[in-house]
Amino acid sequence: MCRLRNRLWPILCLLAVGTGCNHGRVYHSYQPVGPDGWDRTDTLVFQLPHMPDSMAMLDLSLCLRIFPQLWWRQVAVGVEYRLFRPDTLFRDTVLVTLSDSAGSRSLARNPLLQYRHPMASFSADRLQGARLRVFHLMRSETLPRVSDVGIRVERRQD
Numbered sequence: 001m002c003r004l005r006n007r008l009w010p011i012l013c014l015l016a017v018g019t020g021c022n023h024g025r026v027y028h029s030y031q032p033v034g035p036d037g038w039d040r041t042d043t044l045v046f047q048l049p050h051m052p053d054s055m056a057m058l059d060l061s062l063c064l065r066i067f068p069q070l071w072w073r074q075v076a077v078g079v080e081y082r083l084f085r086p087d088t089l090f091r092d093t094v095l096v097t098l099s100d101s102a103g104s105r106s107l108a109r110n111p112l113l114q115y116r117h118p119m120a121s122f123s124a125d126r127l128q129g130a131r132l133r134v135f136h137l138m139r140s141e142t143l144p145r146v147s148d149v150g151i152r153v154e155r156r157q158d
Contacts, residue, residue: 014114024154024155024156024157025152025153025154025155026051026058026153026154026155027048027049027151027152027153028063028122028150028151028152028153028154029046029150029151030065030148030149030150031044031046031148031149032061032146032147032148032151033146033147033149036070036142036144036145037142037143037144037145038136038142038143038146038149039092039141039142040135040136040138040140042141042142043133043134043135044133044135045131045133045134045151046084046116046131046132046133046134046151047129047130047131047132048127048128048129048131048132048151048153049129050128051124051125051127054123054124054125054128055095055123056123056124056155056156057069057122057123057124057127057155057156058121058122058123058127058153058154058155058156059118059120059121059126059153059154059155059156060081060118060119060120060121060122060127060151060152060156061116061117061118061151061152061153061154062077062079062094062096062117062119062134062149062151062152063114063115063116063117063148063149063150063151063152064077064096064114064115064117064146064148064149064150065113065114065115065146065147065148065149065150066098066111066112066113066115066145066146066147067111067113067145067147068113069072069145071098072098072138072143073098073099073101073122074095074096074097074098074139075095075096075098075136075138075143075146076093076094076095076096076136076137077094077095077096077121077134077135077136077137077149078091078092078093078094078134078135078136078137079091079092079094079132079133079134080092080132080133080134081130081131081132081133082126082130082131082132083122083126083130084129085132088100090120092120093137094117094119096115096117096155097117098113100113108111111122112147116152117137121156127153132151134149134151
């Protein structure tokens with residue numbers, strides 16, 4: 001019995017790794033900001049890959065990783081995305097809420113908090129090779145305690 005368990009254990013581990021949950025994720029990438037925080041002149045650029053299923057509907061989200069000591073309740077972020085089918089430039093302002101009106105955050109035991117804010121939905125053929133530029137719109141020149149900014153694209157779950 002013990003030998004059988006020892007032989008099955010590596011197979012089960014491989015199956016668990018091979019069938020991990022990605023929930024329809026097509027693209028997910030983070031870029032770090034400077035060590036002193038996110039400077040107003042730091043524009044992060046994300047280049048989306050070729051999407052194999054051109055008929056799928058995709059949801060686009062903005063992601064932020066911050067340290068809990070960030071004192072703002074909301075962060076205003078500008079997102080500019082250039083689509084190539086048809087050639088179109090979109091500009092959007094995303095207001096990411098970091099805490100409720102009482103200032104409460106879900107701190108768990110994690111030194112780094114992660115937020116995801118839905119932005120838009122597109123068909124995959126419109127997002128083919130799109131280029132996204134992300135920058136902050138706050139009054140402060142630098143947003144300290146922001147660690148990473150990311151973009152996530154996933155298939156719409158109907």
